[in-house]
Amino acid sequence: MISLRAAVLGGGSWGTALAYLLARKGYKVKLWVRREEVASELNTRRENLRYLPGVFLPEGVTATASLEEALKGAEAVIFAVPSHAFREVVRETLPFLPPGAYVINGAKGLEVETRLRLSQVFATEAGEGALDRYVVLSGPSHAEEVAREQPTAVVVASRRWEAAEWAQEFLMCPFFRVYTNPDLVGVELGGALKNIIALGTGICEGIGFGDNAKAALMTRGLTEIARLGVRLGANPLTFTGLAGVGDLIVTCTSRHSRNRRAGWEIGKGKSLEEALAAVGMVVEGVRTTKVAYALAQELGVKMPITVETYKVLFEGLSPLVAAQNLMGRARTREIEEVGYC
Ligand SMILES: NC(=O)C1=CN([C@@H]2O[C@H](COP(=O)(O)OP(=O)(O)OC[C@H]3O[C@@H](n4cnc5c(N)ncnc54)[C@H](OP(=O)(O)O)[C@@H]3O)[C@@H](O)[C@H]2O)C=CC1
Numbered sequence: 001m002i003s004l005r006a007a008v009l010g011g012g013s014w015g016t017a018l019a020y021l022l023a024r025k026g027y028k029v030k031l032w033v034r035r036e037e038v039a040s041e042l043n044t045r046r047e048n049l050r051y052l053p054g055v056f057l058p059e060g061v062t063a064t065a066s067l068e069e070a071l072k073g074a075e076a077v078i079f080a081v082p083s084h085a086f087r088e089v090v091r092e093t094l095p096f097l098p099p100g101a102y103v104i105n106g107a108k109g110l111e112v113e114t115r116l117r118l119s120q121v122f123a124t125e126a127g128e129g130a131l132d133r134y135v136v137l138s139g140p141s142h143a144e145e146v147a148r149e150q151p152t153a154v155v156v157a158s159r160r161w162e163a164a165e166w167a168q169e170f171l172m173c174p175f176f177r178v179y180t181n182p183d184l185v186g187v188e189l190g191g192a193l194k195n196i197i198a199l200g201t202g203i204c205e206g207i208g209f210g211d212n213a214k215a216a217l218m219t220r221g222l223t224e225i226a227r228l229g230v231r232l233g234a235n236p237l238t239f240t241g242l243a244g245v246g247d248l249i250v251t252c253t254s255r256h257s258r259n260r261r262a263g264w265e266i267g268k269g270k271s272l273e274e275a276l277a278a279v280g281m282v283v284e285g286v287r288t289t290k291v292a293y294a295l296a297q298e299l300g301v302k303m304p305i306t307v308e309t310y311k312v313l314f315e316g317l318s319p320l321v322a323a324q325n326l327m328g329r330a331r332t333r334e335i336e337e338v339g340y341c
């Protein structure tokens with residue numbers, strides 16, 4: 001077995017699951033968390049009680065609150081912090097990033113203030129050339145299942161094949177199958193935008209609607225994800241893959257999804273703040289809805305589900321009225337690009 005050194009940044013559910021996976025591959029893993037007391041609890045208990053209870057960390061994982069220590073000698077640095085913390089953590093990481101190390105980002109979101117994808121955020125901090133070693137990891141992969149070695153298939157994308165293939169080899173193991181895709185833009189957008197639809201699906205379930213409504217939201221949601229994605233330069237085929245429909249299915253249907261759960265709480269009548277408190281973990285779709293809503297207005301892209309979700313989250317629109325608004329839209333074709341002969 002090849003013994004590599006990896007730094008995983010972020011001790012939430014995803015960082016903990018990825019640290020578990022890499023240690024099971026025989027790598028030496030440093031798991032960086034921002035608080036000293038959390039690092040020492042992880043090292044003594046060997047369990048992340050708050051974010052991933054019931055999973056025991058293999059011996060190869062050592063937690064630390066020092067970025068310098070985490071990054072020392074790392075061949076790969078895996079970011080698993082929420083997207084709103086990504087720029088700040090990248091900035092703090094850069095002085096210690098070993099030259100030649102690959103950067104793999106597992107976060108699924110967009111930066112609210114700039115509306116940038118996270119690879120663009122990375123490039124603004126680390127320089128454009130650093131993207132040659134930057135890889136995004138996405139696809140249907142709930143931490144709770146990965147860390148229990150349940151079969152999972154994901155996708156890695158980079159602007160350089162060599163970097164994507166390196167990450168593929170680095171991450172792949174019998175319970176974690178990794179595909180490559182050259183479409184960095186599409187893979188990033190698929191992972192971020194599906195969370196909006198998962199919130200919508202959760203709301204719909206919370207209201208008490210059935211499976212027909214859920215399937216309609218997922219299908220029409222995919223249409224608007226692809227519309228915005230293509231407008232931003234993505235390959236439409238990416239949205240038929242793991243980072244598109246794959247992640248959409250899992251996030252809209254899984255009991256593990258925090259986005260779906262937050263939506264469900266809202267559908268049941270909770271405010272956004274109450275729903276987020278009930279979930280107690282990151283709900284990326286809330287910020288992503290803000291960004292996608294702004295991009296849709298600015299670029300003139302039709303995204304009715306995103307617009308109604310935005311109004312429910314931020315303008316106090318009743319979920320029931322949002323559903324009526326969607327059902328009452330003017331009649332239209334399913335595939336606008338295909339005409340009648
Ligand atoms: N969970 C999953 O199954 C998957 C998650 N993802 C993505 O991974 C990313 C991380 O999510 P996840 O692990 O689930 O989140 P969690 O809510 O489980 O944990 C968040 C973690 O981030 C830490 N954190 C929050 N703010 C900062 C900050 N400013 N600096 C450093 N650390 C910070 C928290 O630390 P503290 O406790 O100190 O606040 C906590 O350890 C998200 O973008 C998510 O979409 C992708 C695939 C699967």
Ligand SMILES: O=C(CO)COP(=O)(O)O
Nearest residue numbers: 139140141142257258259
């Ligand atoms: O992206 C995920 C699974 O692929 C995690 O989704 P949630 O953040 O909704 O739990």
